[in-house]
Amino acid sequence: MYKTHNSVKTRSGFTLAEISVVVGLVSLLSIMIFRFYFQSNKAQTTLIEGLQMQNTIVTGVNKVLREIRSGTEFIVPDLSEQAPVLVFSDFENNTVAIFPMLNKDLTKNEGENIYDLYRYKAVSKTFDMSSPVHDPDNLDLLCSDISDISFRLANARSLTITFAFKRAGKSYQTITEGSLMNSGDVR
Amino acid sequence: MKKRKGFTLLEITIGMFILGGVLVIYLQSMQSSRKKTEYYSEHFIASIMAAKVVESCFQETDINLYGIEALGLVDESGQSLNFNTPVTDGQTVFFKTPEITEEQHPHLYRMFSKDFMLNIDSEKASKPHFKLNTAFAWKASTGAGKFNFFCNFPGSVIRKEPHSTFAFPEARLEKKLVERFFEEKDKSLGSIISSPGAREVALSTGRIYFSVSNLLRDKDFTESFAKAEQLAGEPHAPDSDKFHQATEIYFNISRNILDLMLYLKPEIERVNRDMNMIDSMNLRNKTRLQVFIRRSGFAVDKLRQIFLISVNEAASRYREQMKSSTSLRSQRLMIEKSLSMHRLLMVSTDFCEGVFESGDARSIIRAEYSRLLDTLEKFFADKDQSIMRLAAQERKFVQNNRLKDRYFVCDLVFQLFAEIASFKENLPDPDPGVPDPDLSVVGQPSGNGTAVGAVTWAQDQLDGGSGRGLNVNNGKKICDDPKAWNDWCLAFVNTAYNREVPELAHESAIASYNAMQRAGKIKTDKRPPAGAIMYTEATSSNPYGHIFIATGKTNENGEPIVITSGSAASFDGIREMTLNQMIDICGNYLGYAVPGQVLR
Numbered sequence: 098m099y100k101t102h103n104s105v106k107t108r109s110g111f112t113l114a115e116i117s118v119v120v121g122l123v124s125l126l127s128i129m130i131f132r133f134y135f136q137s138n139k140a141q142t143t144l145i146e147g148l149q150m151q152n153t154i155v156t157g158v159n160k161v162l163r164e165i166r167s168g169t170e171f172i173v174p175d176l177s178e179q180a181p182v183l184v185f186s187d188f189e190n191n192t193v194a195i196f197p198m199l200n201k202d203l204t205k206n207e208g209e210n211i212y213d214l215y216r217y218k219a220v221s222k223t224f225d226m227s228s229p230v231h232d233p234d235n236l237d238l239l240c241s242d243i244s245d246i247s248f249r250l251a252n253a254r255s256l257t258i259t260f261a262f263k264r265a266g267k268s269y270q271t272i273t274e275g276s277l278m279n280s281g282d283v284r
Numbered sequence: 285m286k287k288r289k290g291f292t293l294l295e296i297t298i299g300m301f302i303l304g305g306v307l308v309i310y311l312q313s314m315q316s317s318r319k320k321t322e323y324y325s326e327h328f329i330a331s332i333m334a335a336k337v338v339e340s341c342f343q344e345t346d347i348n349l350y351g352i353e354a355l356g357l358v359d360e361s362g363q364s365l366n367f368n369t370p371v372t373d374g375q376t377v378f379f380k381t382p383e384i385t386e387e388q389h390p391h392l393y394r395m396f397s398k399d400f401m402l403n404i405d406s407e408k409a410s411k412p413h414f415k416l417n418t419a420f421a422w423k424a425s426t427g428a429g430k431f432n433f434f435c436n437f438p439g440s441v442i443r444k445e446p447h448s449t450f451a452f453p454e455a456r457l458e459k460k461l462v463e464r465f466f467e468e469k470d471k472s473l474g475s476i477i478s479s480p481g482a483r484e485v486a487l488s489t490g491r492i493y494f495s496v497s498n499l500l501r502d503k504d505f506t507e508s509f510a511k512a513e514q515l516a517g518e519p520h521a522p523d524s525d526k527f528h529q530a531t532e533i534y535f536n537i538s539r540n541i542l543d544l545m546l547y548l549k550p551e552i553e554r555v556n557r558d559m560n561m562i563d564s565m566n567l568r569n570k571t572r573l574q575v576f577i578r579r580s581g582f583a584v585d586k587l588r589q590i591f592l593i594s595v596n597e598a599a600s601r602y603r604e605q606m607k608s609s610t611s612l613r614s615q616r617l618m619i620e621k622s623l624s625m626h627r628l629l630m631v632s633t634d635f636c637e638g639v640f641e642s643g644d645a646r647s648i649i650r651a652e653y654s655r656l657l658d659t660l661e662k663f664f665a666d667k668d669q670s671i672m673r674l675a676a677q678e679r680k681f682v683q684n685n686r687l688k689d690r691y692f693v694c695d696l697v698f699q700l701f702a703e704i705a706s707f708k709e710n711l712p713d714p715d716p717g718v719p720d721p722d723l724s725v726v727g728q729p730s731g732n733g734t735a736v737g738a739v740t741w742a743q744d745q746l747d748g749g750s751g752r753g754l755n756v757n758n759g760k761k762i763c764d765d766p767k768a769w770n771d772w773c774l775a776f777v778n779t780a781y782n783r784e785v786p787e788l789a790h791e792s793a794i795a796s797y798n799a800m801q802r803a804g805k806i807k808t809d810k811r812p813p814a815g816a817i818m819y820t821e822a823t824s825s826n827p828y829g830h831i832f833i834a835t836g837k838t839n840e841n842g843e844p845i846v847i848t849s850g851s852a853a854s855f856d857g858i859r860e861m862t863l864n865q866m867i868d869i870c871g872n873y874l875g876y877a878v879p880g881q882v883l884r
Contacts, residue, residue: 111290118293122300129307137314144321151328158332170613177667179382249382252668253612255343257336259382259389270391271332272384274339277613 150242150269154262157214157240158273161258164195164216164239165275171250179249183256185277192219195239197246207263212243244268319425326395330420330431333371337378337402337418338435344670345437347620350690352414352439354673358406362414362439367404371420372397381669399423414439446696448547452491461490464748465576466569467860476569481561488551489577496583499544501727501750508533509590516597522604531601535621538594541587545700552584556707568840574712575837579721581711586723588704592632592639596649599625603656619660619671623678626653627687631694635701653682729754729761731780735815735879738780742833742847745769745776745858753779766856769849776849776858777817777831785817787877794822794829800877808875810863812836812844816876818863823871825853830870835860 111119167187174180182196197212204211218235245261255276262269291299344351352358355377357367369376372393374383386393400422409415418433458473465486466476477483499505515530555577562570599622606618629636629649636645660675681687688695721740725732727750731741745753751763757775760768769776774796778788787799797819800806812818814836822829832848839845843862850856854869867873 115290115293119296122296126300126303129304133307133310133314137310140314140318140321144317147321147325151325154328154332170611176612177381247382250612251340251381252343252347252670253616254346255339257382261389261391268391270389271329272336272379272382272389272392273332274336274343276339276343 146265146267150262150264150267153240153242153264154260154269154271157243157262158258158260158271160239161195161214162273162275164193165256166278168193168277171253171256171277174248174250174256176250176253179247181247183248187218190221192221192224193217194219195248197243200241203242207244207266209244209263211241211263212246213241214239214243214246316426323424323426323429326422326424326429327431329392329395330400330422330429331433333402334418334420334431334433337404338416338433340378341416341418341435341437344673345439347616347670348674348677349438350677351670351674352406352416352437354670354677357404357416358414358439362408364406367402367406369402370396371400371402376402377669378402409436412438446546446549448543450495450544450547452495452547457487457490457494460494460748461486464746465490466572477562477565479561479564481558482565482573485555485558485562485577486573488554489573489580491551492548492555492580492584493576495544495548496580496587497723497726499541500583500586500723501744501752503727505537505540506727509537512537512594512597516601522601522608523610527601528605531598531605534594534598534601535625538591538598538625541591541594542697545584545587545591546696548584549700549703552703552707555580556703556710559710559712571840578711578713581708582721583723584704585708588635588701589638592629592636595625595628595632596639599629600652603652616671622656623674624693626656627691627694628697629653630682631687631698632701635705654679726750727752729779730782733782733784735813737782738777738815738833738879739835739847742776742780742858743835743860746847746860747857755779762857767852769858770856771851773831773849773851774828777833780833781817788817788831792822792828793819793831794827796831797829797874805877806875807878810844810873812846812863812876813878815879817879818846818866818876819874820867820870821872821874826851826870829874830866832866834876 165183165185168185169188170186171183172186172192173182173184182194184192184194187193194217195214196217197214200211200213216237216239219229220232220235223232242262242264243260244263245259247259249257249259251257251274255274258273258275260271260273262271341352341355341357344355348354353360353362357365359365371379372384374380382388384392384396386397400420403419403421405417405419407415407417413436416435416437418435420429420431422429461473462468462471462476468476473483473486477486512530512533515526515533518526520527520530559577562573565573602618602622602625606615606622609615609618626649630653633646633649636649639645640648657675657679661672661679664671664675681690688698721743722732722734722736723740725737725741726744728741728744729752731737741753744750745762752761753769753776754761755768755772755775756779757772758768762768774788774790774793778785781788783789787803787805788796790796790799797806800817800819806819812834814834816834818832818834820830830848832846835845835847837845839862843864845860846863846866847858847860848866849858863873
């Protein structure tokens with residue numbers, strides 16, 4: 098007589114359903130981790146870029162305001178008018194111009210015109226009108242990353258400056274007021 | 285049974301939940317970080333904008349003392365108006381030019397159009413200042429955002445003690461009073477005036493009389509005024525150096541006079557208030573003091589007249605310079621100066637006697653001022669809002685008669701002129717025979733051809749006067765040489781009358797007398813009016829006779845007082861004495877000629 102016995106076969110792996118669930122969960126987890134990682138990285142980059150931009154704006158605006166404070170008389174623009182350049186006399190009767198110049202590299206990167214803002218001082222003692230020569234020592238870079246700038250003369254002593262900055266595709270704008278601090282009466 | 289080696293579904297699920305929880309916390313932290321970044325960006329822009337608003341306030345108050353009020357931040361009494369406005373599309377005065385619009389400033393517009401408010405609170409920090417809190421408030425994604433900027437601005441009515449830089453030389457004042465006012469020598473003021481109150485009145489009168497007459501005969505002062513008048517009479521363009529030079533001279537004259545008048549204000553107040561204290565003095569000294577109080581009153585009134593003439597000239601010239609100015613800075617300066625001068629004229633409309641040659645002073649001043657404000661409002665309407673607001677505000681002050689309340693110097697000038705007017709009204713009239721002095725001849729080389737001018741000019745040659753009368757015969761002046769007029773009595777009288785009396789053009793005093801007598805102009809009584817030309821006889825010691833001038837004054841015994849030049853035999857210089865004393869020195873009295881009858 099054969100002894101029949103019901104032996105239970107021991108399972109040595111996962112079922113397809115289990116594996117599918119686990120793979121699904123791991124995939125979901127991976128996607129979330131990667132997403133969070135990139136979000137975090139992007140936020141970090143945005144934060145750093147924002148801080149850098151604020152730094153650029155503060156430095157640039159302060160440099161422009163400091164230049165204007167040495168002035169005694171605005172020449173361009175005229176009262177209540179607006180211009181992309183500013184020309185004024187300083188307390189030594191030198192003529193100072195603040196003007197934007199196209200930055201080709203940044204323009205290429207940003208896909209729109211980006212300028213550097215320069216200051217040029219024509220020193221009255223040495224400037225010869227009959228043969229005006231550009232002196233590179235009198236040219237200073239005030240700030241970069243400018244997409245637009247305008248100077249509007251609010252009154253004889255102060256002007257409103259509108260700055261637009263652009264870096265890494267992001268735009269920033271600010272409006273500030275610059276005033277002549279030097280009466281020019283006392284040297 | 286074989287043991288299972290993996291995790292159960294339950295275990296994995298729990299693990300996943302734990303991991304998910306950690307990720308959610310991380311995600312929230314990231315979100316919070318992003319919001320904070322946005323907040324800091326808004327905060328940064330708000331700080332720059334607040335700095336712009338503060339700078340605008342500074343600019344407004346730079347040209348307009350009441351700029352904070354003109355901007356609508358406080359009311360007339362200086363109370364805060366709770367200024368609270370959005371900032372886009374020109375909704376606030378601070379961002380009107382240029383406006384923050386979606387087309388022009390998209391980045392700023394996006395930020396500022398979402399619940400971004402500009403709020404300015406003001407508080408009277410101290411008497412002359414406002415404390416301003418310029419705040420930008422906005423609804424940030426983190427909650428509420430706010431940036432505060434505290435700053436002080438000038439604004440409320442400034443009151444201060446008037447301060448003069450004028451310094452009167454007090455050292456010799458008492459001596460001068462004794463010698464000039466009371467014609468005494470080697471006496472103290474206390475021995476002449478015993479009452480301390482009356483003494484103070486005398487000292488104040490001395491300060492007024494000597495300081496004003498010193499200024500009026502000061503070489504720099506008279507020359508600069510003459511220079512200004514000469515330049516003003518020439519056709520110079522308003523942008524020329526000479527036009528500017530004349531304007532500055534008029535301005536400096538008015539400033540110097542105001543400085544002196546500030547010094548004199550308490551002295552005038554004292555004389556005005558305590559004049560009755562001199563009633564206790566003896567008749568002679570009281571009369572002498574009254575004469576000088578009266579002269580002081582006229583001298584101060586003359587100052588008022590010169591001050592207002594100079595202010596009026598400066599006002600109209602600054603106006604012309606403003607119109608022709610090519611420099612914005614200079615134009616702004618001219619506006620400030622022109623307005624200051626016009627304000628002074630506006631508060632002086634009741635005191636303009638003798639300032640304008642014709643027309644009603646009040647109408648002329650008001651019309652000019654109104655025209656100036658009109659010009660400013662129209663011309664700067666679209667150019668410089670701060671000047672336009674200043675002109676509009678100024679017009680309101682005028683309409684409500686508030687110039688005196690608002691501008692310290694206006695109030696000061698008004699009070700000064702009111703005091704002078706009251707002083708002039710209360711001036712004593714000690715001796716109707718004594719004419720008011722004609723100050724235009726003080727410091728001049730000769731008189732002006734009038735009797736009053738002759739007396740004033742002759743008195744100016746007395747010790748203590750300018751002594752600048754010129755003896756053309758020897759080229760000398762008494763200020764340089766006390767003997768300048770010794771033995772030149774006819775020349776002295778002739779010069780006092782500016783050589784305009786034909787009968788004085790003779791070789792000697794006695795020849796002049798004979799000519800007067802031939803013309804029937806001699807009177808022989810002893811009551812000569814001021815400026816009368818008087819004669820004594822020729823003697824063996826003085827064959828030329830003597831000529832001198834009546835002052836119109838009498839002493840306590842009713843004897844006429846004359847003014848005469850000296851001689852080598854008598855005294856040096858010019859003196860006042862009674863007619864009897866004159867007779868004792870020179871011989872018999874012949875008579876006098878009345879000024880009105882002898883002048884051409």
